[in-house]
Amino acid sequence: MTDAPFIPYGRQDIRDEDVSAVDAVLRSDFLTQGPAIAAFEAALTNACEAPHAIAVSSATAALHIACMALGLGPGDHLWTSPISFVASANCGLYCGASVDFVDIDPATALMDVDDLERRLITAKAEGRLPKVLVPVHFAGHSCDMARIGVLAKEYGFRVVEDASHCIGGHHDGQPIGSCAHSDICVFSFHPVKIVTSGEGGAALTRNPELAARMNDLRTHGITREASRYQQADDGPWYYEQQALGYNYRITDIQAALGTSQMTRLSEIITARHSIAARYDQLLAELPLRWLERGPFGASGLHLYVVLLDDAAARRPVFDAMRADNIGVNVHYIPIHLQPFYRQMGFAPGRFPAAEDYYSRAISIPMFPGLTDGMQDRVVQSLARALGTAG
Numbered sequence: 095m096t097d098a099p100f101i102p103y104g105r106q107d108i109r110d111e112d113v114s115a116v117d118a119v120l121r122s123d124f125l126t127q128g129p130a131i132a133a134f135e136a137a138l139t140n141a142c143e144a145p146h147a148i149a150v151s152s153a154t155a156a157l158h159i160a161c162m163a164l165g166l167g168p169g170d171h172l173w174t175s176p177i178s179f180v181a182s183a184n185c186g187l188y189c190g191a192s193v194d195f196v197d198i199d200p201a202t203a204l205m206d207v208d209d210l211e212r213r214l215i216t217a218k219a220e221g222r223l224p225k226v227l228v229p230v231h232f233a234g235h236s237c238d239m240a241r242i243g244v245l246a247k248e249y250g251f252r253v254v255e256d257a258s259h260c261i262g263g264h265h266d267g268q269p270i271g272s273c274a275h276s277d278i279c280v281f282s283f284h285p286v287k288i289v290t291s292g293e294g295g296a297a298l299t300r301n302p303e304l305a306a307r308m309n310d311l312r313t314h315g316i317t318r319e320a321s322r323y324q325q326a327d328d329g330p331w332y333y334e335q336q337a338l339g340y341n342y343r344i345t346d347i348q349a350a351l352g353t354s355q356m357t358r359l360s361e362i363i364t365a366r367h368s369i370a371a372r373y374d375q376l377l378a379e380l381p382l383r384w385l386e387r388g389p390f391g392a393s394g395l396h397l398y399v400v401l402l403d404d405a406a407a408r409r410p411v412f413d414a415m416r417a418d419n420i421g422v423n424v425h426y427i428p429i430h431l432q433p434f435y436r437q438m439g440f441a442p443g444r445f446p447a448a449e450d451y452y453s454r455a456i457s458i459p460m461f462p463g464l465t466d467g468m469q470d471r472v473v474q475s476l477a478r479a480l481g482t483a484g
């Protein structure tokens with residue numbers, strides 16, 4: 095054990111200006127459904143170069159209303175990556191669809207588009223093509239969206255990017271969130287993510303109809319737009335519920351924090367990139383590799399994952415680093431191995447690259463406040479745990 099302070103794997107970066115922005119909302123007329131939400135949405139559409147943003151209570155909520163807006167329902171199929179947070183798959187189940195997975199590319203831990211294409215060919219022959227594909231920009235590294243976009247047209251499925259790790263990242267020089275090759279792109283603003291609103295999420299799109307549908311679904315399926323009414327307008331109080339939606343609203347308090355954080359987005363991404371570059375140098379001699387980042391665009395760098403050459407060392411290395419007060423973590427347990435998914439028939443061996451990745455992976459601390467001194471402690475702990483400390 096050690097007396098050294100705990101270093102988490104991710105941590106929010108809160109400045110005085112963030113506190114002032116929240117304070118101003120608390121003293122204003124609106125704690126929710128006020129102007130701070132539109133301001134946050136404008137910050138998102140500006141940064142991401144997409145015309146529409148719907149801010150909601152979480153990325154999980156955003157994934158749900160994205161799938162609903164695309165008409166996903168019983169009898170349909172949603173495919174995603176097994177190396178993601180469970181929310182990437184659960185959104186399909188919320189809609190009554192069935193869920194399946196595409197294996198990952200071991201070099202990047204991103205959805206393997208060759209495997210996707212093989213599975214699409216088989217699914218087409220068997221008449222069970224997916225309606226929605228959820229590629230996950232794991233660790234902040236963009237998937238091969240251009241190729242996914244081509245396959246989407248060829249096989250007729252819709253694309254919802256799970257960009258929970260990737261605000262501030264790029265694909266082919268365009269900001270993630272611009273939806274150049276997708277229908278909808280979803281972000282998370284949980285505190286460990288790149289920018290935070292406490293809890294929160296957003297769905298971005300270029301499609302005004304999808305935007306209007308998601309806007310309604312965020313508040314119970316209610317619209318207040320007279321031009322869209324299906325019945326006669328009874329008076330100024332009138333509104334219509336036209337679909338079954340939810341209360342997935344974000345508060346103005348959260349939105350103000352998010353907007354304030356968005357002003358520092360490029361600063362935050364730059365800090366993450368310099369931390370990653372330093373890790374690359376410090377880790378070069380150790381018996382491990384790290385994920386290839388950026389074959390398809392500059393990463394948002396939410397996570398820095400190392401993959402140990404020796405999978406048998408993963409547990410002792412993890413335990414030793416935790417004993418050194420380093421908040422290492424594992425992202426992620428393959429979704430198909432969760433008991434809830436196993437009961438649907440998924441079993442070990444179905445997605446071998448994902449399972450091999452999982453056996454070796456450790457996420458080491460990555461956040462803008464990580465100092466060189468902290469980073470040195472992380473690397474020394476990791477080297478010692480691997481038995482290669484000099």
Ligand SMILES: *Cc1c(COP(=O)(O)O)cnc(C)c1O
Nearest residue numbers: 152153154179181258282283284
């Ligand atoms: C964090 C995360 C989510 C869920 O985000 P919430 O805002 O907590 O709902 C979904 N997908 C991925 C890949 C995530 O990392």
